[in-house]
Amino acid sequence: MARNSVIAGRDISEAALIGYGGFKTAQLAQLTLSPLRPNGIGSEPCQDIIVKRFYIPSKKADQLPAVNDPKDDPKRSLAKRFPRLSVPDELEKLYREANILYWAKSLLQLTYDFIDRAISKAATLPPFDIPRLCFIDAGLLLAVKPNENNAKSSGTANVQTPYLAEELIPNSKSFMKYVHNSEPYPLPEPDEPGYDLAQFLCFTQHIQYVKTGGLAYITDYQGSGALLTDPQILTHPSVNAGKDLFGEGNLVIGVKLFAREHICNAFCRWPGFKLDPPASVDIDF
Template identity: 50%
Template sequence: MGGFKTAHAGWLTLMSPPTSGLGSRARHDIVVKRPFQKVYPKGMPANMEFKIGRFAPKDESAKLFREANVLYWAKALLGLVYDFIDRAVAGASDPLPFDIPRVRFVEAGLALSYYQDNSKPASKVTSARACFLLEEVIDGRDEDFVKYIHNMDPNPLLDPDESGYDFALFLAFTQHVQYAKTGGLVFISDYQGNDKLLTDPQIMTHPSVSEQKDMFGGGNIEKAVSEFETRHICNHFCKWPGFELEEFGGEVA
């Protein structure tokens, strides 16, 4: 159980499986996620033990469609970074002085279960009873799962002497590229997972992007985008001349 969703071990078998990715084999191990709300006994303080409450199907599906939308855009924005890197490296006169990590976001999809109205033909289902976010499993031990960058700060959560710090610097660099290539409008935050697979991102957007429609949910802290140039600290990835990125922030990390 996290702050907003519960996660459960499950498996997926599709009637017409794809050739690769989520559901491409029978009994494909997955993570099944559902949003929840804390339900406290009536009249009791919020620090008391709570029960897990589920949302109405309409609200649950809206929340998870938004989560899936965030993952969709995060995949695209990370792909933009790798396209940028590959073009820069191909056109540079000097080789990269460091390795580029290759990471991606988990494969995911939505599943809805329905009540069946027996008075109607079997092909016509009625309203949804529940919605689930299905995600690829991130292998490894619990302690290997790391939050690298929080959505309140565009710099690594890890200290320089901690394992994974250089990878966190790379993720901070990806934010710099996304910000620069979108004209200061958007970047990924809440980077978490391991150095091969990431999950549960947030999309940070400039206030002009969504016109107050809150496209990406409560984790979209617009102030983080408007303050990016003063708060982001460039590191050795950002500073490589072949990338030709404008330097932001304070001292180079």
């Protein structure tokens, strides 16, 4: 069913900019869908969300003029710091981001299905707890210009601004990256917060790699509490006949080196999971 939506504060000012990376900005907004969804993002009116957009990286954003002149137009000033792509180009990139989240959720569900089946069949319970994590709820939102001629149009002709709307992570201060997208081992050191969770996430990579026959696994794990966001999926070049299904972070070298660089931990070695060490897959560059 099609839904109408309202994003409060769409010409988002500097005050609503909560962060930016090398390619994307993240801004605080409010969403109201009509009708409301039964659960997840858009299930309540005036719901706090995060909207993300791509920008064209040139200089470092913190070296560009800040939005601090009350006489200046906040939307225009923000655009100076973060010049946007064309609508078709940005929409394609945001679609890829949403697609990554969609498939990351599926791969993580496959992982937990494997874990739960193994534990249910094991003679004894594992000597550790299984963290229960999930990826944030998200979806594409399009600000569409009304067609004055009341004629049907196709493509992105009437789209003014695309957004990736994401569930707000409440404990943003504890946000951290657990596993980098090019290295299948924990980023935190053993004596640092988040190390045990990073170990578990590396174990999930082992499961995904083995269960897909070395074709795909989630990486770039990051988030706060039980919520994860902004993943990457690394795939073997044979997936989709070599045409990249995911984002620019899909590094073939990661798949090639996974079996060599992955270090099995206590999760991997528990006999109840019956996990063999990951075997190398052939990749020609």
